[in-house]
Amino acid sequence: MKKLFVILFIGFNLYSYGQNKISGTILNTKNEPLIGVEVYIEKLKKGTSTNELGYFELKNVPNATLKVTAHYIGYKTQVKTVSFTKPDIELNFLLKEMAYQMDEVVISTPFNKLQSENAIKVVSLKLNEIENGGSTNLTEAISSIPGIDMIAKGTGVAKPVIRGLSGTNVLMLNNGIKMENFQFSENHPFIVDEFGVDHIEVIKGPASLLYGSDAVGGVINVIRERPALENEITGDFNTQYHSNTDGITLNAGVKGNSNQINWGIRTGYKSHADYEDGNGNYIPNTRFQEKSLKANIGLRKSFGIFNLYYDFNRPQLGMSVGNVKTLEKSRNLDFWYQDLTSHLISSRNTLFFNDYKFDVNLSYQLNNRKLQTDNNTPAFEMVDMDLNTFAYEVKTHFPSTEKTEYIIGLQGSNKTNRNNEAPNHVIPDTDVNDISVFGLLQHSFAEKLKTQVGLRYDYRIISSEKETNKPAIDNDYGNISGSIGATYPLTDDFLVRANLASAYRTPNIAELTQNGYHGARFEIGNPDLDTQRSYEGDLSFHYHSKYIMLDVSGFYNRINDYIYIAPTGENLDNGDIIYQYSQTDSKLYGGELIVNITPIEWLNINTTYSYLIGKEDSGNYLPYIPHNKFRFDVKLQKEKIGLLHSPYFKIGGLLAQDQDNPSIYETETDGYFLINAGVGTELKIGKEMVNISIQANNILNETYIDHLSTLKGMNYNNIGRNIVATIKIPISVK
Known part of the structure; x- marks a missing residue:
């Protein structure tokens, strides 16, 4: 080689x-x-x-x-x-x-078109929205997008939910690389942070055509910051303080770019104590901390572009479970915490050959997951697992015309899970091998009608070793995914987008084999699970003028053999409930509404509403379906006031309606109303523009529980008032 x-x-x-x-x-x-x-x-x-x-x-x-x-x-x-x-x-x-920046270039689709030219709708969240939003983690920041929510165990452990689907139904990409870090459980967050990020792109709905199995619910792509401009060396230092958790966030980076070589390095640190709810009660063992390092180097030659990236993350996440009783608020991690380590090495390259372009991408991930438990409880033992993943991708961009572009590609990966000396094997030693081929065509008819069609075939082999309480697995799965969509501007201001897609997901190794305690819950897998198949239709309308932007999206997602975990109605001898994986035919449907009004240059009013229903064919409601939510923000911003550059003030709120459609294994959850506010500006100090902001979330210190909180069963409330101060200092070296 x-x-x-x-x-x-x-x-x-x-x-x-x-x-x-x-x-x-x-x-x-x-x-x-x-x-x-x-x-x-x-x-x-x-x-x-x-x-x-x-x-x-x-x-x-x-x-x-x-x-x-x-x-x-x-x-x-x-x-x-x-x-x-x-x-x-x-x-x-x-x-x-x-006034509206809706037409950005989309990175998560193969042709890098403007948003208005994509048959697949992609929503973007910019870095300044993440930094100034006052979130304690990346997933919380993403959940501000309509149709996106999170299953959370406090402020440190959070998993994204896209239109009611989560876990291995949702794909998280780090700079285009599929994250593999034991994401089969709501207690296992994706190991990626917001440091060194340019923006985040979200595809809502089946995206398996582009990314393979596990993308039936959608894709979240964390896009790395761009290189420095040519012949420049720049840097920045960022710090943030969270009042509720005594949280400290630090990150700093420097990057440079010559005519042919670009490089960058960034490091980050987070430390949060247990959070307090609206009553002033601290929630035990919700503390967490994380260290990270990112580095990259790139080479531009006349025949190709070559980039090498390295990402290191070391989060340590407290687990608030029923038998953990801490005496005081603290940030020390002594027991019942996840100790996670992630290394990601990736090479992303483009070769030019006349009018052909070849993308050749390779990556290797090394993940270790340890769970330090309460050693005084014999039923729980420490977990120590390694998950290593090698992945490759080759895409050929054929010579394009003004109207037509097309791509064919090959993707594959090899995943190995190995248990170390710890006696508790949540999942057995396993090998998973994937290979897939796909093709995608985009064509414009009569200049305005832009269509996109694609087809993909995936083949997966899962094999695991037999253990005392787990059967050996030797399964292979092969299936086809496809999509067809179009965009059409009825006028210069009015755009219609439609898409039909079918995708599938194979059961993961946890769903097939589990038989024992996972965290504080006894779970049983099901080796007879079938492949889950999704059929979704999306329709959206976008209108904008000088003063108003309106975006309406609707979807219907039919899922055959939907895989979920639920109580069996049986108990262990100690009284603990037994949970087991099952399947049922289901459907999810709903939509999102966005209204953005700028009546005058310095005033912006933004409102969103997301609506979702998830039901089994039997008529029962699906679990983990979020509240229907209404958000609003009013922002006043001037170009300059005295020494203040781009000063702003904003106030907004979140109204979550009652979730009175729980599954048969859940209880209803009351709605809640939160008020948030923020102020910020840029100050010119020397040659640099220093960004300063203060964000106050849940100003009224509302006491509430979100339906997707996994702490609900212990009657632990969500976080109370949190005031976040942020300072960002850019540094121009050259």
């Missing part, structure tokens, strides 16, 4: 292309130059900005067909495609004013 790589590397160097240049000017509709417009080529991870004349220049560009994006706050984003017929290309932009 090493020799082959060297031969290919030398071969591509011998077949090198001339270096090209793209330059031009960017003006507004009054023919005035725009200063500081970001000009970026996503495929190359390469960008610059315009000078005082609106001029930009990108050198050392490979001889390939590329998409160049011009982005400027307050203006509509534009994307232009360039193909080199000569070494120097002049590319000019005329940007139109636009």
Whole structure:
């Protein structure tokens, strides 16, 4: 393999292309130059900005067909495609004013189109929204998106829910890499944080066509921060304090970019004590802490782009379970906590060959999960498991025309779970092998109607060793996923999007084999589980004008053989309830509404509503279906007031309706109403713009329990008032 790589590397160097240049000017509709417009080529991870004349220049560009994006706050984003017929290309932009930034370039779809050109709707959450939202973890920040919720065990352990589906129905990507870290349980969070993130993209609904089995509910893609602009070295230092948990968050990073090489490094730290509810009672053992390190290096050559990334995360998460009684609020982790370690090494590369592009991506994940329990309780023993995953992906982008683009790809992975010396094996030693092929076509009819169709075949082999209380598994699964969708602008301001998709999910090893205590619950797997199949239709309408934006989405998701865990009605000798995995035909349906109004330049009013019903064919309701929720925010922001740059004040609220449709294994949950507020600004200190903000969540200190809280059974309330102070200091080194 090493020799082959060297031969290919030398071969591509011998077949090198001339270096090209793209330059031009960017003006507004009054023919005035725009200063500081970001000009970026996503495929190359390469960008610059315009000078005082609106001029930009990108050198050392490979001889390939590329998409160049011009982005400027307050203006509509534009994307232009360039193909080199000569070494120097002049590319000019005329940007139109636009209050709403809905038309960003989407990274999570293969063609990197603007949002308005995608048949699959993708919702984006930007870094400043995450930083200024006052969340204690990344999943909590994502749950501000309509249709997204979280199953949480306090403030440290949280799993995303997309339109009622969670666990291995939802895929989490870290910079395009599928996360593999024992995500089969609501108590096992995805090991990824918000440090060094540019933005997050969410696909709601079946996305198995793009990412394979386990994406029947949707995909959350955490997009890494962009490299520094050419010939720059920049850095930043960020700190945050949470009043409720005495929480401290720190992260700092530096990155640089020359003509051919870009690099970056970032480190982070979190530490939170037990949180307090609205009554002032602390919730025992909800403390947590985390350390992280990220590094990357990239090389741009005329024949290709090569990037190497490393991510390290070490979260230690307190587990609030019924038999844990701590005497005082603390951040010390002594017992009943998860000790998790994650290493992710990935190589993401693009090779150019005339009008063809080849994406060649490799990754290796090393995950260790330990559970330190109460040693005085013989029924529970420490857990110590390793999960190692090697994954590969090759995608071929064929020569495209103005109307047609198409891709074929090959993906695969090998996962090995091994138990170490700890006696408690939650799941047995297991090997999982995946391989898949797929194709995707996007075509425009009559310029306006953009269609997308794709087909995928996946094959999976699961094999595990027999244990005293667990059967051996030797199963193989093969199935097809497909989707077809279209977008059509009825007018320049009114867009219609529709999509039909069918995806499937194989049962995971925990669902097939478990037979014993998992955390504080006794769980039994089912080796006879069938493949779960989803059929979903989505329809959305988007309208925007100078003063208003309206977005309405509806969906219906039919799931055959839906896999879930529920009480059996039987008990162990000690009285503990026995839970077992089962299947049933089910359906989930609902939608989301977004209304954004800007009646005057400095005032913005945003409201959202999400509605969801999940039912079995028998008429019973499904478990873990969130409250229907209404959110509103009113934000006042000026460009400048005295020494304050972009100062803002916002106030908003969350109204969760009564969840009076519980499953037969749940109880009803009362609704609740939370009020939040925030203030922030930028201050120019020297040459840098320092960002300062204060966010107050649950200002009225409401006492409530969310329906998806796994602490509900112990009558532990959710977090009370939390005031979060954030300071972000940028540093320009060169």
